[in-house]
Amino acid sequence: MRSRYAIFGNPVSHSLSPRMHNAAFRALGIDACYGRRHLAEGARLRETFWALGIDGANVTVPHKEAALAACDLLDPFAQKAGAVNTLVRRDNTLHGYNTDAPGFLKAIAPFAGTRVLLLGAGGTARSTAIILRETGYDVTLLNRSEARLSTFAADGFTTHTHATLLSALSASEPLAHYDLIVNMTSAGLNDHHLPAPRTILEAVIPQSTACIDIIYGHETPFLALARSLGKPTANGEEMLLQQGIIAFHFFTDNRYPSDTIETAMRGALAL
Numbered sequence: 001m002r003s004r005y006a007i008f009g010n011p012v013s014h015s016l017s018p019r020m021h022n023a024a025f026r027a028l029g030i031d032a033c034y035g036r037r038h039l040a041e042g043a044r045l046r047e048t049f050w051a052l053g054i055d056g057a058n059v060t061v062p063h064k065e066a067a068l069a070a071c072d073l074l075d076p077f078a079q080k081a082g083a084v085n086t087l088v089r090r091d092n093t094l095h096g097y098n099t100d101a102p103g104f105l106k107a108i109a110p111f112a113g114t115r116v117l118l119l120g121a122g123g124t125a126r127s128t129a130i131i132l133r134e135t136g137y138d139v140t141l142l143n144r145s146e147a148r149l150s151t152f153a154a155d156g157f158t159t160h161t162h163a164t165l166l167s168a169l170s171a172s173e174p175l176a177h178y179d180l181i182v183n184m185t186s187a188g189l190n191d192h193h194l195p196a197p198r199t200i201l202e203a204v205i206p207q208s209t210a211c212i213d214i215i216y217g218h219e220t221p222f223l224a225l226a227r228s229l230g231k232p233t234a235n236g237e238e239m240l241l242q243q244g245i246i247a248f249h250f251f252t253d254n255r256y257p258s259d260t261i262e263t264a265m266r267g268a269l270a271l
């Protein structure tokens with residue numbers, strides 16, 4: 001019987017996941033299809049999944065926390081991260097995984113350095129900060145407002161608000177050195193904002209080895225600034241690809257080789 005998969009989100013029309021997964025199914029000769037499903041209320045994710053009778057799904061903004069609550073069984077990392085972006089049906093139970101963070105880890109592997117400054121303190125920053133620290137990176141978080149930083153600080157991460165770093169700069173205190181600076185905010189997604197005040201970015205970027213944005217599809221103001229300061233840059237396409245490969249392995253119980261999946265998905269994304 002044909003297997004069926006979908007991505008849930010709000011909005012979801014922009015998602016490239018159907019293109020990636022369908023290309024991999026075709027390349028491997030698997031009788032399966034992957035579609036999109038707009039979901040207004042995260043609380044209805046579980047019933048919608050069962051009503052559609054699908055075999056697995058990806059979940060995007062803003063339902064990754066709701067997806068965690070929808071699962072019968074959670075992968076230990078997804079539980080720690082507090083967010084699920086991949087659902088797999090097994091024996092009529094729903095299993096939840098987080099492939100965003102391991103996908104990000106693979107995407108930054110080519111860049112040298114272990115000191116990472118994450119701009120933002122939302123859901124993606126949380127799962128990413130945890131996996132980076134577990135892998136040996138030294139992670140600092142910089143966020144616009146205080147509220148979301150408190151759980152990171154309680155977990156032992158170094159945290160700063162924009163205001164703290166601005167006052168350090170105006171007191172001529174040197175800022176710490178970071179190898180990789182990563183935009184994990186939504187600044188630049190649908191607007192022209194930098195993810196942090198220009199003064200801060202112009203102080204930290206010149207000392208870095210590379211700047212990465214997890215937004216893809218266009219050059220964000222953050223990456224444009226990094227490029228103008230002569231730094232190597234990368235956008236979120238590689239993370240998108242890598243999280244998709246890991247999700248595909250979960251959907252198909254690791255039965256297919258990564259290189260065929262990767263070639264098909266890269267082709268679909270024209271990477």
Ligand code: NDP
Pocket residue numbers: 061100119120121122123124125143144145146148184185186187189193194195196214215216236237239240241243
């Ligand atoms: P959340 O809504 O959980 O967090 C948003 C964060 O962005 C908060 O820290 C918020 O700060 C900050 N922020 C929002 N607007 C601004 C602004 N104008 N200036 C400075 N900070 C701002 O988002 P997610 O973690 O779910 O997603 C973050 C981004 O990552 C999105 O753009 C999403 O599209 C992208 N993404 C890409 C993936 C990929 O595969 N490439 C995978 C997953 C996500 P505050 O706390 O002050 O409000």
